[in-house]
Amino acid sequence: MGESILHVSELYKIFGKKPEKTYPLIKEGLSRQEIKEKTKQVVGLRNINFDVKKGEIFVIMGLSGSGKSTLLRCINRLIKPTSGKIILNNNIEISNMDEKKLLDIRREYFGMVFQKFGLLPTRTVLENVSLGLEIQGMGLEERINMSEKAISLVGLKGWEKSKISELSGGMQQRVGLSRALAIDPKILLMDEPFSALDPLIRLEMQELLLKIQKKMKKTIIFITHDLNEAVKLGDRIMILNEQGSIVQLSRPEDILLNPKNEFVESFVKDIDKTTVIRAESLAKKPEFTLNSQMDAKNAVKILNDLEYDFAYVLDESGKYLGISTKDGLEKSDLVCNAIHKIKPLKDIKTINQGLPQFISSEYPLPVVDEENMFLGYIKFKEVIDLVKN
Numbered sequence: 505m506g507e508s509i510l511h512v513s514e515l516y517k518i519f520g521k522k523p524e525k526t527y528p529l530i531k532e533g534l535s536r537q538e539i540k541e542k543t544k545q546v547v548g549l550r551n552i553n554f555d556v557k558k559g560e561i562f563v564i565m566g567l568s569g570s571g572k573s574t575l576l577r578c579i580n581r582l583i584k585p586t587s588g589k590i591i592l593n594n595n596i597e598i599s600n601m602d603e604k605k606l607l608d609i610r611r612e613y614f615g616m617v618f619q620k621f622g623l624l625p626t627r628t629v630l631e632n633v634s635l636g637l638e639i640q641g642m643g644l645e646e647r648i649n650m651s652e653k654a655i656s657l658v659g660l661k662g663w664e665k666s667k668i669s670e671l672s673g674g675m676q677q678r679v680g681l682s683r684a685l686a687i688d689p690k691i692l693l694m695d696e697p698f699s700a701l702d703p704l705i706r707l708e709m710q711e712l713l714l715k716i717q718k719k720m721k722k723t724i725i726f727i728t729h730d731l732n733e734a735v736k737l738g739d740r741i742m743i744l745n746e747q748g749s750i751v752q753l754s755r756p757e758d759i760l761l762n763p764k765n766e767f768v769e770s771f772v773k774d775i776d777k778t779t780v781i782r783a784e785s786l787a788k789k790p791e792f793t794l795n796s797q798m799d800a801k802n803a804v805k806i807l808n809d810l811e812y813d814f815a816y817v818l819d820e821s822g823k824y825l826g827i828s829t830k831d832g833l834e835k836s837d838l839v840c841n842a843i844h845k846i847k848p849l850k851d852i853k854t855i856n857q858g859l860p861q862f863i864s865s866e867y868p869l870p871v872v873d874e875e876n877m878f879l880g881y882i883k884f885k886e887v888i889d890l891v892k893n
């Protein structure tokens with residue numbers, strides 16, 4: 505990941521016949537409402553800048569009216585931006601491209617999944633999924649082959665011949681997703697795809713998308729008004745405010761740990777942070793660690809010099825073994841004989857299940873990764889604050 509597949513810079517979308525009138529007012533910082541009253545123009549998007557990288561799930565999040573759909577429609581060029589640049593793959597500028605050229609670009613680059621599915625209800629699953637390929641001019645056999653693969657990817661194997669109208673909402677959205685995947689677009693655009701589904705089905709679909717993404721590594725632009733969904737799915741999240749501006753663009757954890765302003769904070773308040781934040785990002789590196797093979801007398805000297813009562817002990821490769829206290833070391837010859845095994849924290853999620861055990865511990869919690877490599881420590885208070893908030 506890293507290479508830009510979509511670059512958007514200084515993008516503005518102003519609805520109305522005299523957009524140029526609005527720029528000075530936008531510069532002055534007037535609101536959408538004020539600008540509308542003065543000029544009758546509606547500022548949909550103001551000065552949007554971002555890059556989407558190949559293979560990431562890029563979430564665009566905002567409340568109703570923040571400009572999410574407008575931005576999406578600018579990206580696939582169903583509407584024309586008033587000003588600014590949209591560049592695909594570093595070299596295809598589509599901001600001003602004519603309709604004829606756009607047809608091919610859209611076909612190659614964009615697959616859409618909509619909230620309202622957009623399926624043909626009286627046709628079968630297979631017919632719906634293969635429609636896009638048929639339009640592309642693919643032969644029957646190959647079409648069926650590709651469609652069956654896409655159908656199986658979303659867990660609908662065996663339902664190929666069922667009519668859409670016979671399926672539940674969740675299953676219909678699986679068809680929608682499978683239809684978009686079948687044409688193998690460079691970018692999958694998902695416009696609030698799960699918003700109309702029941703909460704449980706919605707969670708199921710989020711899991712399915714993550715599972716598929718693990719295999720396929722598509723570039724996905726996902727629109728939602730739900731921060732819970734955003735942090736669950738997004739590699740990065742871009743939050744738009746009610747004025748059509750970007751407020752924050754960061755990784756989910758950064759949004760939760762460092763919300764940029766009160767507006768973002770108001771969303772973050774309702775999120776269970778422990779399900780998103782990785783222990784790793786909270787862990788602080790201690791000034792020193794002890795090697796298990798070290799001479800205990802030496803270790804005591806170091807602790808004395810630094811005025812510490814204890815230290816984390818690692819093996820040669822940096823794996824966490826436990827802690828040693830000064831008292832314990834004074835009675836031993838090697839550090840390895842004085843290791844006190846304090847259970848490390850692997851995943852913040854476990855805090856929810858194991859809080860009492862952690863609280864009773866006297867030492868800042870050691871944090872390790874999946875392979876037990878030592879990452880640092882985290883203080884109880886921070887852990888508890890996190891669980892409480």
Ligand SMILES: Nc1ncnc2c1ncn2[C@@H]1O[C@H](COP(=O)(O)OP(=O)(O)OP(=O)(O)O)[C@@H](O)[C@H]1O
Pocket residue numbers: 519520536546547548566567568569570571572573574575729
């Ligand atoms: N064709 C249009 N003409 C005039 N104003 C428009 C047009 N389309 C959108 N707008 C305005 O632009 C702003 C952004 O709208 P947009 O639909 O993009 O928001 P959204 O975040 O997608 O909202 P929702 O979640 O409700 O769909 C709104 O103030 C809307 O009224």
